[in-house]
Amino acid sequence: MLSAYHDQLINIRRQLHQNPEEGWSEFTTTAFLVKTLRGYGYEVLLGRKVVNPDACLGRDDAVVAAGIERARKNGVSEELLNEMQGLTGCVAVLDTGRPGPTLAIRFDIDCVPVTERTDPSHLPAKEGFISKNPGFMHACGHDAHMSMGLAVAHWVMDNKDKLSGKIKILFQPAEEGVRGAAGMAASGIVDDCDYFVGSHVAMSAKSGELAANLYGYLCTTKLDVTFHGKPAHAGACPQDGRNALAAAANATVQMLGISRHSGGMTRINVGQLIAGEGRNVIPSKAVMKLEVRGETGDINQYMVDQVTNICKGIAVGFGVTYEMRKMGEAVDLTADPELVDVINDAGRATEGIKVIDKALNFGGSEDATILARRVQAHGGKAAFFLWGSDRPSGHHTSTFDIKEKDMDPALEVWTRIVASIMK
Numbered sequence: 001m002l003s004a005y006h007d008q009l010i011n012i013r014r015q016l017h018q019n020p021e022e023g024w025s026e027f028t029t030t031a032f033l034v035k036t037l038r039g040y041g042y043e044v045l046l047g048r049k050v051v052n053p054d055a056c057l058g059r060d061d062a063v064v065a066a067g068i069e070r071a072r073k074n075g076v077s078e079e080l081l082n083e084m085q086g087l088t089g090c091v092a093v094l095d096t097g098r099p100g101p102t103l104a105i106r107f108d109i110d111c112v113p114v115t116e117r118t119d120p121s122h123l124p125a126k127e128g129f130i131s132k133n134p135g136f137m138h139a140c141g142h143d144a145h146m147s148m149g150l151a152v153a154h155w156v157m158d159n160k161d162k163l164s165g166k167i168k169i170l171f172q173p174a175e176e177g178v179r180g181a182a183g184m185a186a187s188g189i190v191d192d193c194d195y196f197v198g199s200h201v202a203m204s205a206k207s208g209e210l211a212a213n214l215y216g217y218l219c220t221t222k223l224d225v226t227f228h229g230k231p232a233h234a235g236a237c238p239q240d241g242r243n244a245l246a247a248a249a250n251a252t253v254q255m256l257g258i259s260r261h262s263g264g265m266t267r268i269n270v271g272q273l274i275a276g277e278g279r280n281v282i283p284s285k286a287v288m289k290l291e292v293r294g295e296t297g298d299i300n301q302y303m304v305d306q307v308t309n310i311c312k313g314i315a316v317g318f319g320v321t322y323e324m325r326k327m328g329e330a331v332d333l334t335a336d337p338e339l340v341d342v343i344n345d346a347g348r349a350t351e352g353i354k355v356i357d358k359a360l361n362f363g364g365s366e367d368a369t370i371l372a373r374r375v376q377a378h379g380g381k382a383a384f385f386l387w388g389s390d391r392p393s394g395h396h397t398s399t400f401d402i403k404e405k406d407m408d409p410a411l412e413v414w415t416r417i418v419a420s421i422m423k
């Protein structure tokens with residue numbers, strides 16, 4: 001019944017796979033989505049209507065500018081770029097005109113800074129659709145997410161006479177580093193939504209599996225900390241310097257020693273530390289990129305508080321100053337059982353799908369939770385599911401790939417979910 005969308009699912013996924021763009025720079029990608037959605041007949045919202053720039057996390061001006069330049073080279077019109085207002089992502093809206101609920105469904109659009117494998121053992125290389133953007137790759141399956149979102153959009157338009165209520169199809173930028181959802185949520189775009197559903201390909205679900213009974217979304221905060229010291233000649237007058245490198249190195253050791261929490265699981269990683277000017281100069285600047293995670297919002301906040309206290313103490317001890325910037329954020333999610341049932345029923349009705357009933361540990365962070373929680377805060381219901389796919393290697397690796405045939409039953413599940421909510 002849905003075979004009509006099979007070629008579209010594969011072709012668009014492959015086309016997008018060749019043009020990966022990192023978070024907040026997805027201008028070429030957004031232009032493609034907008035044109036395709038408008039072609040189906042949707043009203044498509046862009047720019048500040050869907051992303052509040054004041055709430056954007058981890059948005060780097062240089063990356064944005066490079067994305068706009070790339071879009072120009074790729075032939076994206078100035079008119080469309082103006083409409084985007086420097087912000088990527090878009091939302092397609094369809095009001096059926098019949099009374100009913102408002103449903104938001106969400107697909108993420110960015111890639112990962114991974115260099116794709118070029119030898120023919122990697123199927124995208126063998127079939128000639130590997131990344132054309134060196135150093136970047138759709139290594140988390142967001143290419144398949146977008147293709148799925150467009151296929152659902154196409155199906156909704158083809159079947160709009162049988163549906164009631166309103167649908168908002170969200171194409172969210174900058175999921176990697178959990179940066180994009182906060183800005184989209186703060187635009188208010190989901191505040192009128194009664195239901196929110198998101199999904200991810202693969203993760204812990206194998207080909208044919210569907211999992212909506214998920215727990216263990218880790219709350220996380222991504223932080224950049226910069227220590228500012230004072231340079232001085234290391235031989236002639238070291239006492240005049242304030243060593244930012246030493247401050248950051250000590251802060252790192254202390255952060256890794258933050259006490260565990262009896263209330264639940266915690267994580268911390270200082271993933272990058274760049275400091276200093278040269279061998280004989282007291283280092284005046286150090287930049288740390290770190291993240292904390294916690295099983296609940298409170299425990300995550302405990303980790304943020306401890307990190308902040310350490311920075312304060314180190315600043316006093318080393319005579320330096322520091323700034324802390326929040327670069328990304330995700331929260332936990334308790335899905336609404338009613339909506340989990342809708343998803344599982346859609347799975348059971350779909351040939352080739354096996355529903356995993358038992359609760360499955362999500363075991364990672366996902367910023368769809370911010371949009372989901374925003375809908376729940378306004379009295380709506382939210383859930384998130386995994387549609388399985390066997391993959392040759394882990395997410396974010398150079399040989400990541402999905403089994404494209406898994407997209408067909410997943411599309412059927414998606415359309416059944418939409419049909420049962422917009423009935």
Ligand SMILES: [Zn+2]
Binds near residue numbers: 140141142175
């Ligand atoms: Zn992902």
